[in-house]
Amino acid sequence: MTRRIVLGLFKDFDQAFAAIAEIREHKVPGVSVDDVILKSPIEHPEVEEVLGERPAHVPKFTLAGAIFGMTFGFLFLASAQATFLVQPQGGKPVVPLPSNFVLTYEMLILFGVLFTLVSFIVGAGLFRRRPPLYSEMISLDQVGVMLEVEEEQAEALKELFRRHKVVEIREEAVR
């Protein structure tokens, strides 16, 4: 069975959201709102209201990075300072907490930022081959609604898009 990817380009968010609302109401049998990929030049603040909650695990990685940075930072410093055991400390502790706090804090932030970056790149699916049916109009001023559907559903979907004044429809077969 052949599957097709259909992209509808709309002039603004209102028209695109209206089209998605109809998809949510199963106006195209067999097509779910969970299959919708919304492409836009900006992030609409209400996009989650329209598409529903979708996961983004960036904060968990950030927390993991911060904890790793803090632990690594302190242990790194402490293990380096432990090599001074053979030397006179002038009455100071071998592992001084006040000064190590400052450097541990810096490491916490550094690794927190690095883990955030990595989780963003992985989570957002960057570095992969560009998704099909990319339109340069999306980076300009149009909003795209893209779905992968069965071939027999494609015509109904395009008709739905047309009802909401779609500017352009593009499609291609899934390879």
Place this chain on the structure above:
Amino acid sequence: MQTKDINEQIAWAKINKDVLRSMENPRSGYWIAVGICVAMVLVAILAEIYQYNAGLGVGNLNWPHMWDLYIATFIFWIGMSHSGTLLSAILHIVHADWRKPIYRFAEAMTTFSLMTAALFPVLHLGRVWNMYWVLPYVSDRGLWPNFRSPLIWDAFAIFTYLTSSALFLYVGMIPDLAICRDNAHGWRRKLYTVLSLGWAGTDRQWRHFRKAYLLMACFLIPLAVSVHSIVSSDFAMSIMPGWHVTTFPPYFVAGALYSGCAAIITLFVLLRYFFRFEEYMTIPILEKTVKLTFAIAMVWSYLWIIEFLAAWYGGHKADVEILVSKFTGPYSPFFITMIFCGTVLPFTLAFERLRRHLPTMFVVSLLFNLGMWLERWMIVTPTLAQAYHPFAWNVMWPSVVQWAIVFGSFGWFGLLFLVFVKIFPSVSMYEVKEMVYHRRRHVVEELAVKYHRRAGDPQPVTDNPGT
């Protein structure tokens, strides 16, 4: 009088067009500016080569003046870097959307200021080849750097801040790099294709982007505070009179924000004029930035006054002598100029007509930064000139070598910035689109027609028209 931060009717396509146009075809003025910056950098390189061969003495850096303009300028550039954090991170978290047209170049300033600042600890060493001693690197005798020293903290802090701010700048630019990719040709297209990482504007990408950007902003704020606190620790953790002051960390942070804001005003005026960004860098946005600068100037003024009152009230003899010498000693003209530029001059910002006058704001912002640079010099040098041992008292004036390197740093910063604005968008296109979109939704045309007050409105009717 322009009252709106931005014209909400501006088309998204026009935003792309205007910003992308600013990256094309540099005019002769641009190349003249590049030439001046390159000349300044070359002079600084020659001065450094001479200093490298002859020793720090040619810069008049002799005991007890081991730190002078180099460290003062180092603090100045670190301070300048706080502009991006303030405008981008803090105002992003509090949803102040007026920052959107101007935060990109402020973030770039942060990164380039740090790249400039990082040169000075190397240069002031004299033995520049030993710079790696501050890195967490074990020697062949199993010895590590002294992690108790604030100088080592500096290395950690600057590395973390430079890495984080550069990543913050880059991540925030990815959607715009995709716009550039879609509109560029030749080598630029290849560059933007690589840098945009395959951005396609999907809801998944935006969702992760928003969270990552917010979290990075959250990290950057405490980081900025810690970096300048650490720089202040270079002084405050010593026992030198005039430096061993509890209020130094907040004083340094306030000074950093002040000079950063002043630099934003300077670059705001220049970019608006040269790139014709009148529709994005509007007078109301300038006014908001100026008001913020005024508030920070008052915080900074309060803190330096408190610093001196504490020395006066504390009665520590060496501290009081340093204080008196700053007002009456050989460096007093610079100290008084600092007070004038940093504390008196900001009161010009209280006048609306001046706040909205671009040439005035340009000159005033330069003077603010002159005051802030003098402030750093007046922290470093007077204390070294008159510390605890009278036999070591020595007034020192920087030599041509030091001045050449200091001026060269401004050329280096300018060069980096000039290259940036021609390769990367200096106004965030997608954020300006967001700003326009949100504001457009809040303006209902029919209500505006019905209720807005206009010049042609009927005049009030009086009871006695004859009087």
